[in-house]
Amino acid sequence: MTSSPEPSSRPAEPPVRRRDTRLDNYVDRYAVRTHGMTASAIRALFAVANRPEVVSLAGGMPNITDLPLDVVGSSLQRLVLDDGRVAMQYGSGQGEPMLREAICEVMGLEGIAAHPDDVTVTVGSQQGLDLVTRLFCDPGDVVLCEAPSYVGALGVFRAYQCEVRHVGMDAEGLSPQALREALEVLRQQGKRVKFLYTIPSFHNPAGVTQSEQRRREILAIAREADLLLIEDNPYGLLGFDHEPLPTLRSLDSELVIYLGTFSKTFAPGFRIGWVLAPHAVREKLVLAQESATLCPPVFSQFAVAAYLRDHDWRGQIKVFREMYRERRDAMIAGLADHLPAGCTWNTPAGGFFVWVGLPAGLDAQAMLPRAVTARVAYVPGTAFYTDGFGSRFMRLSYCYPTPERIIEGTRRLGEVLNREAALHETFGTVGPADPAGPALPYQAPRPNQS
Incomplete structure (x- = not known):
C-alpha cells in the first residue's frame, strides 16, 4: 500500500500579470462591462471640427445665438438674490x-x-x-x-x-x-x-x-x-x-x-x-x-x-424653429447645388439632421480624413450602427453654422465627393456593401433622390 504524497508546503504563486507593452496599467482590474465602452465618433471629431477654419456639419450643438441673454441674466440675478440659499x-x-x-x-x-x-x-x-x-x-x-x-x-x-x-x-x-x-x-x-x-x-x-x-x-x-x-x-x-x-x-x-x-x-x-x-x-x-x-x-x-x-418660452421656441428652418433650407439648397450625381438625402420637417446616402463605391468612414483636410466635417453613418453598417451614409447637421457657412461646407463636401467618385471611376475601387441590399437583415432609411 502506497502512502499518499504529503501536501506541498510551498506557498501559492501569485497570479502572473501581463507584461506586454501597454498604456493602461489598470487594464486587468476593470469590470467586464468596461469592454463595451468606446469613444463616441462625434466626440472624437470635436477637437478638429471646432477649429475655426473647419466647417463642422458634424455635431448637433444647439444654436443659442437667438436666446435673450439679457432676460436670462436678469432672471439668474433675481434667483441668486431672492432664492440663492x-x-x-x-x-x-x-x-x-x-x-x-x-x-x-x-x-x-x-x-x-x-x-x-x-x-x-x-x-x-x-x-x-x-x-x-x-x-x-x-x-x-x-x-x-x-x-x-x-x-x-x-x-x-x-x-x-x-x-x-x-x-x-x-x-x-x-x-x-x-x-x-x-x-x-x-x-x-x-x-x-x-x-x-x-x-x-x-x-x-x-x-x-x-x-x-x-x-x-x-x-x-x-x-x-x-x-x-x-x-x-x-x-x-x-x-x-x-x-x-x-x-x-x-x-x-x-x-x-x-x-x-x-x-x-x-x-x-x-x-x-x-x-x-x-x-x-x-x-x-x-x-x-x-x-x-x-x-x-x-x-x-x-x-x-x-x-x-x-x-415667453413658447414664443422663444418659435424663434428657434424659424432659425433652424432657415438653416435646413440652406443645407438642402447646398446639397442640391454641390453634391455629385448618385447622392441622396431627405428633407427633414424639423430637428437638426439630414441623412445623406453616397453613390456605390464610396465609403464615408474612409473618406473622413480627406474631408477634414478639405476643412469640412461630418459624422460617418457607421457611428449609428452597432454592427458595422452605414459606411455609405453620413449625417450632416445644420443646427449650428450660419446659412452662409452651411453653403460653404456643402461646397467643400461636394469637392471631396467628386474627387472620390473620380478615383472610384478610374481605379474601380471596391467600396462597401450597399446598406440597402437585400442580403442585410434590415433596411436603412432611404433618402429622397436628389
Missing part, C-alpha cells in the same frame, strides 16, 4: 416640485397629460436613458433600436452589456413590418426583448418622422407583444411645417417611458432633462438617481423654472 443647496432626488409642474405644462404642447409626481428630473435626457437601462437591463438582454440609431443611446446599451438588434426604417421612420419580423425572430431564438428605443420625431440621425398612423401601428404591435417603449423626444417642439404630432406617450401611458430635455428648446449648459414613467418605475428611478447623483443640480432646476415662469 435654497437654489444652491441640496435638493430632492426626484427634482424640485415647481420644475416638475412646469415640465408637465411643456409636455402638454404635445398632448401629454401627466402628473408631476410621475416626473423624475435628470442631468439631461442622456442620464435618464442611462437610469432606465440600468433599471431594466441585465448583461445579454436584448434592446431593439432603429437602424440607424442615436450614437449616445448605443453607447449606453454597450456599457450595460446589452445585445442591440437594429430594426429597419423607411421614409416614415421605424417600419412596423420590420418590427414584427424582429420580434418573431427573437421569439424563435428564445430571447426576450427588454424594450424598444425609438426617436419618433425628427430622428437623430436619419431626420425622418413617424406619422401619427405609424405611431399607432407601432403601439398596436407593442401591446400585442407586451413590449415596453422608450420614447426619446428632444426635438419634438422644433418642427418647421406643422404643430407637434401626438407623442407615443400621449397615446399610451402604460407601455411608454418618455425622455425629455431642455437642451434643445432652452440651453444645453444647464443639463436638465426628465423621465416620465409609470408610478412604480418612477419610484425606482428616484432610487437610481439618488445613488448616481444624490440629486439633480438644484441651481439649474431653479434657473430653468425661473426662465419658464418669467419669459
Whole structure:
C-alpha cells in the first residue's frame, strides 16, 4: 500500500500579470462591462471640427445665438438674490416640485397629460436613458433600436452589456413590418426583448418622422407583444411645417417611458432633462438617481423654472424653429447645388439632421480624413450602427453654422465627393456593401433622390 504524497508546503504563486507593452496599467482590474465602452465618433471629431477654419456639419450643438441673454441674466440675478440659499443647496432626488409642474405644462404642447409626481428630473435626457437601462437591463438582454440609431443611446446599451438588434426604417421612420419580423425572430431564438428605443420625431440621425398612423401601428404591435417603449423626444417642439404630432406617450401611458430635455428648446449648459414613467418605475428611478447623483443640480432646476415662469418660452421656441428652418433650407439648397450625381438625402420637417446616402463605391468612414483636410466635417453613418453598417451614409447637421457657412461646407463636401467618385471611376475601387441590399437583415432609411 502506497502512502499518499504529503501536501506541498510551498506557498501559492501569485497570479502572473501581463507584461506586454501597454498604456493602461489598470487594464486587468476593470469590470467586464468596461469592454463595451468606446469613444463616441462625434466626440472624437470635436477637437478638429471646432477649429475655426473647419466647417463642422458634424455635431448637433444647439444654436443659442437667438436666446435673450439679457432676460436670462436678469432672471439668474433675481434667483441668486431672492432664492440663492435654497437654489444652491441640496435638493430632492426626484427634482424640485415647481420644475416638475412646469415640465408637465411643456409636455402638454404635445398632448401629454401627466402628473408631476410621475416626473423624475435628470442631468439631461442622456442620464435618464442611462437610469432606465440600468433599471431594466441585465448583461445579454436584448434592446431593439432603429437602424440607424442615436450614437449616445448605443453607447449606453454597450456599457450595460446589452445585445442591440437594429430594426429597419423607411421614409416614415421605424417600419412596423420590420418590427414584427424582429420580434418573431427573437421569439424563435428564445430571447426576450427588454424594450424598444425609438426617436419618433425628427430622428437623430436619419431626420425622418413617424406619422401619427405609424405611431399607432407601432403601439398596436407593442401591446400585442407586451413590449415596453422608450420614447426619446428632444426635438419634438422644433418642427418647421406643422404643430407637434401626438407623442407615443400621449397615446399610451402604460407601455411608454418618455425622455425629455431642455437642451434643445432652452440651453444645453444647464443639463436638465426628465423621465416620465409609470408610478412604480418612477419610484425606482428616484432610487437610481439618488445613488448616481444624490440629486439633480438644484441651481439649474431653479434657473430653468425661473426662465419658464418669467419669459415667453413658447414664443422663444418659435424663434428657434424659424432659425433652424432657415438653416435646413440652406443645407438642402447646398446639397442640391454641390453634391455629385448618385447622392441622396431627405428633407427633414424639423430637428437638426439630414441623412445623406453616397453613390456605390464610396465609403464615408474612409473618406473622413480627406474631408477634414478639405476643412469640412461630418459624422460617418457607421457611428449609428452597432454592427458595422452605414459606411455609405453620413449625417450632416445644420443646427449650428450660419446659412452662409452651411453653403460653404456643402461646397467643400461636394469637392471631396467628386474627387472620390473620380478615383472610384478610374481605379474601380471596391467600396462597401450597399446598406440597402437585400442580403442585410434590415433596411436603412432611404433618402429622397436628389
